[in-house]
Amino acid sequence: MAGKLAAKRTGRRTFCPKLDKNDPEGKTVAIEIVADWNQVERFRRGNIRTDIIDFNGYWGGNLTIMVPAAWTVQLEFINGSSSFRHSLIVTKVYAQSEMPVKLTAEDAIWGAYTHPPEGIKLKERRQLKFVAKDVGSYLLACARQTHLMDGHWIYFEVRDGLVQAVAIVDESKFPQEQPPGRP
Numbered sequence: 001m002a003g004k005l006a007a008k009r010t011g012r013r014t015f016c017p018k019l020d021k022n023d024p025e026g027k028t029v030a031i032e033i034v035a036d037w038n039q040v041e042r043f044r045r046g047n048i049r050t051d052i053i054d055f056n057g058y059w060g061g062n063l064t065i066m067v068p069a070a071w072t073v074q075l076e077f078i079n080g081s082s083s084f085r086h087s088l089i090v091t092k093v094y095a096q097s098e099m100p101v102k103l104t105a106e107d108a109i110w111g112a113y114t115h116p117p118e119g120i121k122l123k124e125r126r127q128l129k130f131v132a133k134d135v136g137s138y139l140l141a142c143a144r145q146t147h148l149m150d151g152h153w154i155y156f157e158v159r160d161g162l163v164q165a166v167a168i169v170d171e172s173k174f175p176q177e178q179p180p181g182r183p
């Protein structure tokens, strides 16, 4: 049984991130992650968000993707940027003040990262498949240059007791004038 990922919202804005497909019988979830989804919009608006690079329109932990423990996660990673290389890596949670200048392959949890960590080219895509075998909190981050410190990351949680993967938007982490997600 395949089903759409359900999005829960914690604030007043309404936006449903259309990220993926859930397959509870096969214990698999497929998630499409697009780097720099909002690039065109943030440049169109002038100086807004120019220093914030996103995944599917989210950054700096304002989206959490939660998956059930022991599920297989199939990530389709697309560099949607027209200017910059980006990558995708599963890594541990860092406080802002502890973030390394950049992440390397050794920082990958379960060996999950797109090659090369410095980023794939514009409009390229990579598939990343891994089993979310350890319950815990992680980041889905970009390993390129200073992108982690710049906010190019979202939360990734592995939990017992979930019936399917969900995406949770934290609306308190958006500047008021900037709605979450894709414009």
Ligand SMILES: [Cu+2]
Residues within 6 Å of the ligand: 035, 053, 085, 086, 087, 142, 143, 144, 147, 152
């Ligand atoms: Cu990046």
